[in-house]
Amino acid sequence: MAYDIISGEIGRPSVFKDESKLFPDHVPMNLVHREPQLRSLSRAFRAILETPGAISQKVTLVGDVGVGKTAVAKRFGSTLESIAKERGIDLRYVHVNCYKDRTLFLVVKKVTQHIIPAIPDRGFSAQELFETLWNTLEDEGIYLLLALDEIDFLISVAGEKEAPLYFLSRATDEFLNRKQRMSLILVTRNLDFIAGLDKSVQSTLLHNVIRFENYSAAQLYDIIRLRSMESLKEGAIDDDVLLMISDMASPRGDARYALELLWRAGKYADSEASNRVLPEHVRKAQLDVSQFPMQIVLDLPLHERLFLLSVAKALKKTKSAYVTMGEVEASYRILCEDMKVEARKHTQFWEYLQNLKNLGILHTKISGAGFRGKTTLIGMLSLSVEAVEKNLSAVLK
Ligand SMILES: Nc1ncnc2c1ncn2[C@@H]1O[C@H](COP(=O)(O)OP(=O)(O)OP(=O)(O)O)[C@@H](O)[C@H]1O
Ligand SMILES: [Mg+2]
CATH class of the missing domain: 1.10.8.60 (Helicase, Ruva Protein; domain 3)
Structure with missing residues (x-):
């Protein structure tokens, strides 16, 4: 069985x-409408391919939830890695999510394990691990592009001499006459995290900010x-x-x-x-x-309930995302007849519609191509039509 x-x-x-x-961790090849951000990143990091070791670049990506910051950073990083390879440069992109690895030690450990897979993960301090990492980068001629995602979660812990970002962004400067082997991409929803940082680090980080609009x-x-x-x-x-x-x-x-x-x-x-x-x-x-509370629907006055039920029926009948007022009206007439209530006048419908819109139950938009003139289209975006119909039919009986 x-x-x-x-x-x-x-x-x-x-x-x-x-x-x-469609899974959240899949990084698409093409990121439409993020060309400007990809271009800015490319311009910022072009020098690390042209004159490897000459500078350490630091760029901050800023934008709201789900606007493609992580996807752009990852796609950029892996593409830059391949372009570097074509030019005989051993560049490694490492993406660390600070929400998961919240301390300097954990971040450095992640990076080190990526570069030196055999490294034992005990018995080192963050500084010691970082030194081991740095020596390997030098010995093997590797350049590192480190992305610190959700940087706001990176915290200082007791016993660390310096704040993590201070440490990471200054680490490269300590070896002035040696090659710059590490560049940074910081990713954040807003720039608040900068406030707590050392002034010199602040100015470095604010120098290259790439914004992602909604x-x-x-x-x-x-x-x-x-x-x-x-x-x-x-x-x-x-x-x-x-x-x-x-x-x-x-x-x-x-x-x-x-x-x-x-x-x-x-x-x-x-x-x-x-x-x-x-x-x-x-x-x-x-x-x-996003659960929309059905109770709001059930608490509506009678004629608004009838109107809403008519919208639901029209949407169900046409199987489309939006219907016209004419389609709603037709199903309203039939409904009123069935229920033996006197139908209200057409002019009232716009009032009902407005109220249902304000409650977030219905949505409207003006028709585009395919309609004669401009028609208001009515849709239900936050509730299931079937659920509305079932609930309203039950209370109207
Ligand atoms: N331009 C785009 N083209 C295709 N898919 C995209 C695009 N922008 C974002 N996505 C997809 O949308 C989802 C959210 O993007 P991403 O994870 O990059 O957002 P984010 O800006 O990092 O958000 P958060 O601040 O919540 O981490 C991902 O699945 C990503 O692949
Ligand atoms: Mg993200």
Whole structure:
């Protein structure tokens, strides 16, 4: 029996072609809308390839949650490593997340293990380990590009002579007449961490700051479209649905959120044996990611409930991400007739809509191409249509 269950599940059709391409640790080859940041990084680090050892470069990447800082740092680092190799330069990119490795000792240990895999991890202080590392870099002619991600979490611990960042950013300066072997990329959500640092370190770090703005809806759309092409089967998702996801994620400007919605929606499609990701799968995905309290819906006055239920029915019927007021009105009339309540006038609908928008239950946008003139499109981005319909139908009975 277990065999049948397991092989049946594994053999089920899926909307995914390669699901792992949507996992958080996957670094995509192409990072659309991050060309300016990649260019700035390249300009900043060009000297370490042209005149290796002449300088130690330090660059700080700043931006909100999910704007591609880590992805850009990793893609840049590994690409620079290959370009260096083509030129006969042994450059190693090491990415350390300070949230996981929070002290100077742990950071230095991570880096050292990367460069000298056989190093025993006990019995050294951070300074001793660093010296061993430095000697190996010199003996073997290696250059290091170290990325310290989530730098805010790097803390000083008792017994350390210097603050970790002070130590790391000054380490290279100590050997003035020797080759500069280490450059740094610091990654952070904001520059607050700089305040606590030594003035000279502050000025070095503020010298090269690369900013990552939040993504717009249009940029998020481009990102998830490209990411869906490498992870989903052809035809498994419509543009309409991709636009819906980017609209949902755009108030945050966060690509991670958009990708999580895409992945979860794909999982819902699979669980319902649908060969396409539908708007309702996205709504359910969003519900999982951010729970919107259903009670707010149930507390609405009667006619707003009817109006909302009509929107839900229209969305369900058309299976699309957005409907027009005309479509809502049609389903409202039928509903009122069924419920034997007197239908309200058209003019009131805009009031209901406004209120439901303010509550974050409905969303609107103005139609683009494909519609005659400008039409208001109504969508439900933070609730599952099925859940709204079920709950409202129950209380309206
Ligand atoms: N321009 C882009 N193209 C394709 N995928 C992207 C792009 N920008 C971000 N992503 C993806 O979005 C997710 C979030 O990006 P990333 O982890 O780089 O964010 P971050 O800025 O480091 O956020 P945090 O501050 O939360 O660590 C990752 O899965 C990443 O691959
Ligand atoms: Mg990150």
